Amino acid sequence: MSKKKQRQLLLLLGCLAAAVLILVAVLLYNRHLAAQEAAAASDSISIGLSTEPTEVRWTSATGTVALVQDGEGNWTWAEDADFPLNTTTVQAIVTALSNPAQREIEIADSLEAYGLAEPSITLETVDSEGSQLQLLIGNSFTEGSEEYYYAMRSGGDTILILDTTLVGQLTETINDLADTSPLDSIDESQVTSLTIQGAQESSFTVQSETVEDEEGNEETEYHWYNNGTDVTSSTLLSSITEEALDPTFISLAYWKPDEATLAACGLDTPITATVIYTDDDGNAAHQTLSIGGLDENGSYYYCSADGGQSVYLIGAASLTDIITVANSGFDAAQEAADTADTEA
Numbered sequence: 104m105s106k107k108k109q110r111q112l113l114l115l116l117g118c119l120a121a122a123v124l125i126l127v128a129v130l131l132y133n134r135h136l137a138a139q140e141a142a143a144a145s146d147s148i149s150i151g152l153s154t155e156p157t158e159v160r161w162t163s164a165t166g167t168v169a170l171v172q173d174g175e176g177n178w179t180w181a182e183d184a185d186f187p188l189n190t191t192t193v194q195a196i197v198t199a200l201s202n203p204a205q206r207e208i209e210i211a212d213s214l215e216a217y218g219l220a221e222p223s224i225t226l227e228t229v230d231s232e233g234s235q236l237q238l239l240i241g242n243s244f245t246e247g248s249e250e251y252y253y254a255m256r257s258g259g260d261t262i263l264i265l266d267t268t269l270v271g272q273l274t275e276t277i278n279d280l281a282d283t284s285p286l287d288s289i290d291e292s293q294v295t296s297l298t299i300q301g302a303q304e305s306s307f308t309v310q311s312e313t314v315e316d317e318e319g320n321e322e323t324e325y326h327w328y329n330n331g332t333d334v335t336s337s338t339l340l341s342s343i344t345e346e347a348l349d350p351t352f353i354s355l356a357y358w359k360p361d362e363a364t365l366a367a368c369g370l371d372t373p374i375t376a377t378v379i380y381t382d383d384d385g386n387a388a389h390q391t392l393s394i395g396g397l398d399e400n401g402s403y404y405y406c407s408a409d410g411g412q413s414v415y416l417i418g419a420a421s422l423t424d425i426i427t428v429a430n431s432g433f434d435a436a437q438e439a440a441d442t443a444d445t446e447a
Contacts, residue, residue, distance in 0.1 A: 301429025
């Protein structure tokens with residue numbers, strides 16, 4: 104074998120040996136990480152749950168919330184199973200219950216010093232086997248830039264240190280846990296008509312047209328008409344359709360309000376925005392956003408969806424143009440908008 108081939112062979116063998124060493128190092132490192140993770144898992148400090156709960160109740164300064172799972176494993180409000188819970192929010196709370204405590208310390212002072220003689224939050228859970236947990240949560244404190252809470256299992260003899268992941272969610276009221284998407288989000292391509300009704304009524308229809316772009320590709324354009332006039336380019340129209348087709352509900356204000364509450368919210372004689380459209384299954388459908396009066400701060404309007412059992416809040420600014428059109432009619436509102444643009 105020539106010296107050149109010998110050098111090439113030695114080089115190849117050297118590269119192979121290096122690759123083997125790297126592979127061994129990676130395997131050893133991964134094994135080390137796995138061992139560390141296993142050790143960390145074994146050292147984690149549970150707040151006391153052994154299995155996922157089927158009942159959760161917490162009491163704080165904002166009140167008491169009790170949630171239970173139904174026979175199909177769905178979370179419901181204990182006081183009314185029809186309440187529209189936001190399942191994502193509820194599951195986030197349930198998941199946070201399994202988070203370990205940051206650490207566990209001996210009781211070195213009176214419970215008053217930790218805020219646990221009269222806890223700010225009391226959490227109670229029950230699992231499918233009937234096992235119960237009561238967790239008391241007291242004062243907060245900071246270490247560096249992080250905030251933590253003192254907590255204690257009922258009847259326990261140590262203090263748990265919790266981060267804000269769980270505690271921050273246990274001040275939620277039942278209204279905070281409500282789903283705020285009571286209406287479908289409708290695309291322009293699905294719309295047949297839109298009617299704004301108040302002191303005046305303004306109706307719009309939508310027609311589609313197939314056109315070719317500069318490269319000869321076909322695309323669909325949608326034209327909006329009001330009393331036979333094409334108003335597609337109107338910025339006022341764009342504003343009212345944005346909120347009418349996809350309302351931005353901020354929060355739930357009242358669940359199953361009585362007639363007096365509806366009247367106080369201005370929803371006994373509301374402004375309405377009704378959309379007739381084709382749903383995702385190809386069926387004709389309609390939905391109505393009802394708009395009442397402003398809240399006490401003047402920041403939100405009370406609104407309801409399809410005459411449902413909930414009263415929601417929507418930001419006042421986003422509904423300004425719908426209300427203007429409902430009060431004065433689209434033509435007058437458009438004329439006023441054009442005049443304002445000219446003067447500006």
